[in-house]
Amino acid sequence: xxxxxxxxxxxxxxxxxxxxxxxxxxxxxxxxxxxxxxxxxxxxxxxxxxxxxxxxxxxxxxxxxxxxxxxxxxxxxxxxxxxxxxxxxxxxxxxxxxxxxxxxxxxxxxxxxxxxxxxxxxxxxxxxxxxxxxxxxxxxxxxxxxxxxxxxxxxxxxxxxxxxxxxxxxxxxxxxxxxxxxxxxxxxxxxxxxxxxxxxxxxxxxxxxxxxxxxxxxxxxxxxxxxxxxxxxxxxxxxxxxxxxxxxxxxxxxxxxxxxxxxxxxxxxxxxxxxxxxxxxxxxxxxxxxxxxxxxxxxxxxxxxxxxxxxxxxxxxxxxxxxxxxxxxxxxxxxxxxxxxxxxxxxxxxxxxxxxxxxxxxxxxxxxxxxxxxxxxxxxxxxxxxxxxxxxxxxxxxxxxxxxxxxxxxxxxxxxxxxx
Amino acid sequence: xxxxxxxxxxxxxxxxxxxxxxxxxxxxxxxxxxxxxxxxxxxxxxxxxxxxxxxxxxxxxxxxxxxxxxxxxxxxxxxxxxxxxxxxxxxxxxxxxxxxxxxxxxxxxxxxxxxxxxxxxxxxxxxxxxxxxxxxxxxxxxxxxxxxxxxxxxxxxxxxxxxxxxxxxxxxxxxxxxxxxxxxxxxxxxxxxxxxxxxxxxxxxxxxxxxxxxxxxxxxxxxxxxxxxxxxxxxxxxxxxxxxxxxxxxxxxxxxxxxxxxxxxxxxxxxxxxxxxxxxxxxxxxxxxxxxxxxxxxxxxxxxxxxxxxxxxxxxxxxxxxxx
Numbered sequence: 236x237x238x239x240x241x242x243x244x245x246x247x248x249x250x251x252x253x254x255x256x257x258x259x260x261x262x263x264x265x266x267x268x269x270x271x272x273x274x275x276x277x278x279x280x281x282x283x284x285x286x287x288x289x290x291x292x293x294x295x296x297x298x299x300x301x302x303x304x305x306x307x308x309x310x311x312x313x314x315x316x317x318x319x320x321x322x323x324x325x326x327x328x329x330x331x332x333x334x335x336x337x338x339x340x341x342x343x344x345x346x347x348x349x350x351x352x353x354x355x356x357x358x359x360x361x362x363x364x365x366x367x368x369x370x371x372x373x374x375x376x377x378x379x380x381x382x383x384x385x386x387x388x389x390x391x392x393x394x395x396x397x398x399x400x401x402x403x404x405x406x407x408x409x410x411x412x413x414x415x416x417x418x419x420x421x422x423x424x425x426x427x428x429x430x431x432x433x434x435x436x437x438x439x440x441x442x443x444x445x446x447x448x449x450x451x452x453x454x455x456x457x458x459x460x461x462x463x464x465x466x467x468x469x470x471x472x473x474x475x476x477x478x479x480x481x482x483x484x485x486x487x488x489x490x491x492x493x494x495x496x497x498x499x500x501x502x503x504x505x506x507x508x509x510x511x512x513x514x515x516x517x518x519x520x521x522x523x524x525x526x527x528x529x530x531x532x533x534x535x536x537x538x539x540x541x542x543x544x545x546x547x548x549x550x551x552x553x554x555x556x557x558x559x560x561x562x563x564x565x566x567x568x569x570x571x572x573x574x575x576x577x578x579x580x581x582x583x584x585x586x587x588x589x590x591x592x593x594x595x596x597x598x599x600x601x602x603x604x605x606x607x608x609x610x611x612x613x614x615x616x617x618x619x620x621x622x623x624x625x626x627x628x629x630x631x632x633x634x635x636x637x638x639x640x641x642x643x644x645x646x647x648x649x650x651x652x653x654x655x
Numbered sequence: 656x657x658x659x660x661x662x663x664x665x666x667x668x669x670x671x672x673x674x675x676x677x678x679x680x681x682x683x684x685x686x687x688x689x690x691x692x693x694x695x696x697x698x699x700x701x702x703x704x705x706x707x708x709x710x711x712x713x714x715x716x717x718x719x720x721x722x723x724x725x726x727x728x729x730x731x732x733x734x735x736x737x738x739x740x741x742x743x744x745x746x747x748x749x750x751x752x753x754x755x756x757x758x759x760x761x762x763x764x765x766x767x768x769x770x771x772x773x774x775x776x777x778x779x780x781x782x783x784x785x786x787x788x789x790x791x792x793x794x795x796x797x798x799x800x801x802x803x804x805x806x807x808x809x810x811x812x813x814x815x816x817x818x819x820x821x822x823x824x825x826x827x828x829x830x831x832x833x834x835x836x837x838x839x840x841x842x843x844x845x846x847x848x849x850x851x852x853x854x855x856x857x858x859x860x861x862x863x864x865x866x867x868x869x870x871x872x873x874x875x876x877x878x879x880x881x882x883x884x885x886x887x888x889x890x891x892x893x894x895x896x897x898x899x900x901x902x903x904x905x906x907x908x909x910x911x912x913x914x915x916x917x918x919x920x921x922x923x924x925x926x927x928x929x930x931x932x933x934x935x936x937x938x939x940x941x942x943x944x945x946x947x948x949x950x951x952x953x954x955x956x957x958x959x960x961x962x963x964x965x966x967x968x969x970x971x972x973x974x975x976x977x978x979x
Binding site: 376377378379380381397398401403404 | 910937938939940941942977978
């Protein structure tokens with residue numbers, strides 16, 4: 236009797252997963268512990284492990300298909316065994332039946348009543364009909380193409396003057412001389428409806444929940460980043476031989492953990508129920524936002540408060556890489572108690588972030604700007620960094636938030652405190 | 656410098672080589688007593704006698720075969736075809752025997768024969784007398800194919816052809832026979848396989864050979880006068896061996912190339928040139944390679960239509976403008 240492999244629940248918010256790629260094919264021998272497939276959840280792409288020995292006799296969910304939790308993915312049995320796709324726990328909606336006999340239709344179970352917020356497990360919509368690309372291939376002569384590469388000019392932004400609108404050498408040379416030549420005159424992009432990924436739809440749902448249910452308010456300070464930059468430069472100079480390098484963000488993560496220790500009222504979560512309560516967290520697990528393809532994710536540094544900057548730095552670097560590769564495990568991106576979003580490296584001076592539930596606050600960090608500041612009545616050059624704290628007013632009041640920012644400011648302006 | 660006609664230049668080349676080398680002989684229909692159907696061999700019988708200048712029966716396969724046999728034994732025959740259109744009567748001799756003897760003999764036997772005569776349309780002589788077989792001939796390894804456009808080139812190339820140890824097919828043009836040009840009095844040779852830039856330019860390269868060079872030069876004048884365009888004209892002079900370097904150097908200079916030939920387009924010389932240019936100078940091209948050739952039909956007997964069938968300066972000009 237073959238064992239049926241179902242779509243597992245790989246994160247606490249997962250309702251369905253996308254079978255990205257099969258790592259084994261029908262007929263392959265499989266051992267317990269072998270990786271069978273890659274599955275994309277709302278948070279990450281994970282490998283699906285086999286708990287059985289045998290032969291992969293049947294694949295029910297083809298690569299690329301969206302499969303609800305509990306629906307069959309494959310069967311492992313004896314070589315040559317024939318297996319029917321098992322019926323789902325409850326009959327699928329009638330609408331599902333009329334679909335043509337796909338290679339291996341995974342009968343989707345109905346959305347569970349207990350998960351009302353989850354989108355119904357509808358089959359992936361067919362790709363929206365797209366209009367033929369307006370531009371299509373760029374008409375460009377071989378010589379012009381070569382010149383464009385040499386001169387780093389994107390021919391997509393040019394209008395060709397050659398026969399039939401072909402971009403020719405003269406157009407590249409003209410574009411090089413005139414910046415207007417680089418202006419785009421064609422369509423912005425193809426007119427099409429693009430279905431969103433799991434990651435994108437979960438971001439959309441959670442941020443709408445956050446911004447509509449949490450009463451946000453914002454506090455902003457500007458700190459003197461001069462001492463921090465100076466200390467970082469000195470530490471990096473001596474760390475260079477070990478191949479280590481501290482980022483400004485590493486200091487901020489450490490400073491936030493320390494400030495949360497000093498003002499623990501921010502290290503809390505609102506728990507809505509019949510009897511509302513505020514959960515106080517015993518450790519500061521600081522998470523940080525990482526931009527990934529088609530979204531962002533917030534890996535967590537556990538027990539940030541008890542880790543040194545160097546440990547935090549190494550962990551943050553590893554987590555960011557895992558995040559970009561979509562290899563984070565659920566415990567690496569859940570359970571944070573405070574979040575940092577830093578757009579400083581992208582030149583943003585200041586911004587307000589949306590709270591990442593169930594955190595009570597999120598810190599938005601801007602870039603360090605050189606500007607005049609008044610010090611003892613005199614105008615002197617300064618290195619200023621803007622910090623904006625978004626607070627959940629159900630948990631954190633203005634005064635509490637201000638205390639937290641004051642602690643953060645002291646730690647960042649006297650950064651030696653962070654390396655004790 | 657003396658100014659003489661294309662016909663006189665060929666006549667001089669023949670006379671000089673007959674004078675220089677006693678193994679050089681002329682054979683063909685009416686080359687002797689009639690002074691040549693187009694008077695190219697005028698006066699040569701009288702000057703060199705019937706052992707050097709021989710009239711033949713109307714039998715291309717026979718006399719070309721005789722010439723090939725003689726050439727294998729050390730004679731340097733210069734055979735006249737009244738029209739190159741008649742080469743097909745002697746196809747086996749021309750392209751099976753002459754082309755292959757050196758190879759088949761392991762290099763022991765050369766065939767130093769020249770076959771010459773007019774190969775052109777545009778004279779209202781009908782489809783069977785208007786063939787331009789330079790592409791067919793050049794498709795055969797072992798032969799050389801030369802198509803001179805001017806009196807100067809005709810003389811220098813023919814003298815090289817007569818001294819060459821391989822079969823050289825020398826394709827003249829009846830419309831050019833009366834065209835005059837400067838030809839030095841002193842002796843000179845033009846090596847086979849060297850193209851000539853007949854006109855310098857920067858905007859477009861025209862590659863042509865034979866009378867197409869003359870029409871291309873006229874088109875270049877029109878383009879300069881009417882559109883201030885600077886057109887370079889490369890004269891291949893010899894189709895095989897082919898001077899790729901001169902062609903490619905010009906393409907790399909102007910980045911656009913128009914190929915002009917009086918031959919039919921299908922499997923023509925321009926087809927081979929297009930392949931070579933895109934293969935070796937793709938990244939230098941700023942426009943697709945274009946061709947102007949004869950319109951793909953048997954030579955049209957109606958004179959006004961035939962004038963349009965062949966590349967004329969207006970057709971070449973219009974094709975060039977479409978590329979710029």
